[in-house]
Amino acid sequence: MMADTDKALQELDDLFAVARSEPPALPDRLNAAILADAVRAQAGFQAAAPAQAPRQPLWRELIEALGGWPALGGLAAASAAGLWIGVAPPSFVPDPMALAGYEDSSTAVPYDSYDMAVVLSEDLQ
Amino acid sequence: MNAPAAEVSDDALLVLYANGDSRAAAELTARLGSRVFGVAMRVMGIRAEAEDVTQEAMLRLWKMAPEWRPGEAQVSTWLYRVAMNLCIDRKRRARGGYVDLDVVPEPPDPARSAAEALQEGARQDALQAALMQLPERQRQAVVLRHLEELSNPEIAGIMDISVEAVESLTARGKRALAAALAGRREELGYNDG
Known part of the structure; x- marks a missing residue:
């Protein structure tokens, strides 16, 4: 009885050995499907990667849209110069008020016209 | 990947794959896919079922790759475990817990x-x-x-x-x-x- 058991176990070990020596090959179709899955999953990692980059604050995005810090420096200098020219225009720059047809308040035409109208009306009375 | 594939561990291959190396997937499939398929064939007893289990287990490996921490566990152990659980799930779903004696x-x-x-x-x-x-x-x-x-x-x-x-x-x-x-x-x- 013991010998029968030993023999059966030995035969079983032999069967295992044969099975191990002939492992089933991965079918070509399955191999291709696995690799296609791998490519799809990998594409997902690469698509997701930029989303994981830290987002920049809005002010930094604006500065970069304008051309970075050097461009921003130039913009600030030009803005300051423009403001100064507006407040205290140099002599060679025409007076914008004069160009627009206005003069100093002391020679305002409407005021003179009003005086003349009053004088004329008094003369008529 | 300059070193011969045989010298690169499963661990390293999985990291290479996660970093975009397309050849790493083929090498991992050749090493591990066939082993999982062999085990699934023996445990499930039906080729179509074994193929489904193998593909699903490998898909889970691909998806898990970016989170894999090298050195903490063996890739093959992780994969066998996934495959064995998939086998159990399929057996339970298909036969309500009973083992099918009529295998192909x-x-x-x-x-x-x-x-x-x-x-x-x-x-x-x-x-x-x-x-x-x-x-x-x-x-x-x-x-x-x-x-x-x-x-x-x-x-x-x-x-x-x-x-x-x-x-x-x-x-x-x-x-x-x-x-x-x-x-x-x-x-x-x-x-x-």
Whole structure:
């Protein structure tokens, strides 16, 4: 009885050995499907990667849209110069008020016209 | 990937894959896909089921790759574990917990002579049929131990049980297989001499 058991176990070990020596090959179709899955999953990692980059604050995005810090420096200098020219225009720059047809308040035409109208009306009375 | 593929560990290949190396997937599939398929074939007993389990287990490997922390576990152990759980889930879903005794045997290898192929094919079919009669966990333990030749501690890690439990499962499984095959010795061409 013991010998029968030993023999059966030995035969079983032999069967295992044969099975191990002939492992089933991965079918070509399955191999291709696995690799296609791998490519799809990998594409997902690469698509997701930029989303994981830290987002920049809005002010930094604006500065970069304008051309970075050097461009921003130039913009600030030009803005300051423009403001100064507006407040205290140099002599060679025409007076914008004069160009627009206005003069100093002391020679305002409407005021003179009003005086003349009053004088004329008094003369008529 | 300059080093020969054989020198690169599964761990390193998985990291390469996660970093966009397209060849790493092919190498991992060649190394691990066929092993998972072999185990799934033995545990499920049906080729189509084994193919589904293999593809699903490999897909989970690909998806998990970016989170893999090298050095903490073996990729093969992780993959076997996923595959074994998928096998159990499928068996439960398909048969309400009962093991199917009518498995579709593998066709014999056409490269052998007809007589040898018939006899060896019949013996391997008998082995597979006997395996399918074992309880699910016993079958998994026997397949991992005697067909994949994994160590008991590794099987314990895969099946999430103690090493002693693995030893018990494999010993009982082997005795049950021997008993099942003993009744078919003459049919399978074994001589009593």
